[in-house]
Amino acid sequence: MRVDADDFARPCSCGREHHIDVKEIVIESGAIGKLEEEMSDGDLREYISPLLICDTNSYKATEELMEDIYDRCQVLILDAEDLEADERAVEIVENYMEEDIDLVLAVGAGTIHDLSRFVAHQYRIPFVSVPTAASSDGFTSTVADMTWNGVKKTVAASAPLFVFADMDIFAKAPKRLTAAGVSDILGKYIALADWKIASILSEEYYCAEVVNLETRAVRTVKDNLKEIAAGEEEACEKLMYALVLSGLAMQMTGSSRPASGAEHHLVHLWDMEVVNGHLDALHGEKVSAGTMLVLLEYKKIADAIRRGTCKVHTCTEEDQELLKETFGKKGILGALEKENTPEPLDDVSTRELSDALPKILKIIDALPAVTDMQEMMNTAGCVSRVRDVGLPGEVIEESLLLAPYTRRRLSLLRLRKMLTY
Template identity: 50%
Template structure:
């Protein structure tokens, strides 16, 4: 499958001209056979991989592993962080003029950051359909302990070889499903922010992503059976999500409150190191956010959702938690001026029916949990070794990890009765009033 992304480029009804740096995306069996011709003009290609991803791709890419210089990172302690970037910067020869990232999310984040720093292009060879970041223009890094989105290079080519990624350990593929399903709340957060603050919004990208989400949802049985065609569809949707970020220039269409949950846990403020993949944390974040958003929807439905005056930063709590690791100041810097300050409570109250309309488009939390479980995805905190007791604090703190308006952040301005908090499934229509 060749991704004809030029159909998305050019002037759009959103008022923006969407542009890409990626020149070609191929998702098919033996996609890597095109590599040699594509990078023909480069003098010193270097393959960046780790022990596991080398093993996964070695046989199919045998020729390239003997032809090009290989920089293999040990899989132990491999993270997209400042330490690993330093290792690559030190080991990477000055002559290198193109990087070939053979791996999943972590290898890609390191490659795209180093390529940006060196001002050289990189080629993406994903070894698993595990994340949506392959064509992203930003790298999700942990920098001196703080989760950061760093400027980075997007690949010039993506060669997604289904002979490689369909055979990836299923845990990685399941993680990709979860990362993708997380777009439900990410897209909701984007739309809500557009409604409330008039933030830039592109309905074309929103529709494209939603359609890809639905398509993958219909393919989950096939993906679980490691069916090639179904897994290629998952890869396509993940790459599309990355393209959406490229079209907009930031991660807004792909990352909302569900990702903030994951980022908070990655900062290890409330918890110790977790042996969990990105998508697994997003998966749990998604379910938690869907439950909360459903409660807000129910409260609006029965006319029991009240907007209060803007909430100031919860400084005492932030100091006590982020401060423990010396990150309080960084968090304040990240947040800058409190985004809730600019929101007029009266206007927000008037906009609740519009938010309600958007909330109706979300999948039911319980149904999503079943869908994810059936697809072999993680859905509970216990599965990644986190106690349930951290749930409330996670939801309270995670909106501060990024200066990005989400409904979860906005809910700090919303008041609804406690009993609504306990309603997880839809409430009977007999409770309807006021709306």
């Protein structure tokens, strides 16, 4: 399967001309052969001193198949144990960035990509992506999720020049990683609903074609859950394709809006560790736990709207105490206040919100029922309960209250602060 970036970069009905940085994406069995060709005779021929960054796990999974590529690159194998995209790992990579390095090859999953993308951006050299697991939609993203002094930060980075996703590698990845990729995609149900709701109530940019693209990614995965869980190659290829599409949707809008709503805000909150300790869970696993919590709450709101018991009021200051107690204790209250200024709810009047309730109801009704979502996650082998990601049940309510503050972005979870139901 080939994805040609030109197919996505064209004038659009939203009025923008979407831009995509990735030149070409190859998702197929034998993609590594294509990478070799590009390095020998193709567009990558001009780079004479590439640095290949992998970890002990991704090295083991690829050393045979990629033997020739390892031979022609300088190779940095990071210890997979406790590996994070943090200042310590960046320092190790930087020690390998000799002056003549002119290309970075990322061979691995999310963390290796965040590191490679970040360093390549710092040094202004291109990077090429070789995903070893279909575990998240970050491969084609233009931002890197880094941890500085224990605090998660999303920082600007480069999109890959090429993606070579070889089915002979990623379809054999541990099942837990593949299930996490499915989770990241199922979270888009919430993300898209939030974007649609925000577009009714604010002037925020919205593109129906990007929504269609992301919806296509969700449908592709939803229709192949059992096969993906069984590790069937063709289905795993579809999952990788969906993850790539989701990354491209973010490039097209220049933000994570199409792929990240209230469910990801919960993940950001948990990653900040203000209501919980360190969670030993994959990104996608946290996304599915977040998705279930948010879906349950949105369905409650929908039921109340239907019964006529959902009341709209102005936003109160009642979260202030809790914000001080949690973010304040971590010394990041100032940063949080900055992120939330101006407050997006200030632009939403009670009248507008009341008038929008029937439309909101329609959007929520179009989401899968809680039991159906649960079944989808079970079928794909996804984690879905908060306790499975290591969170105690007591933090659920606090999490729902605080998550919207992690990003200045309108979501129904944020609008919930103006609702009684």
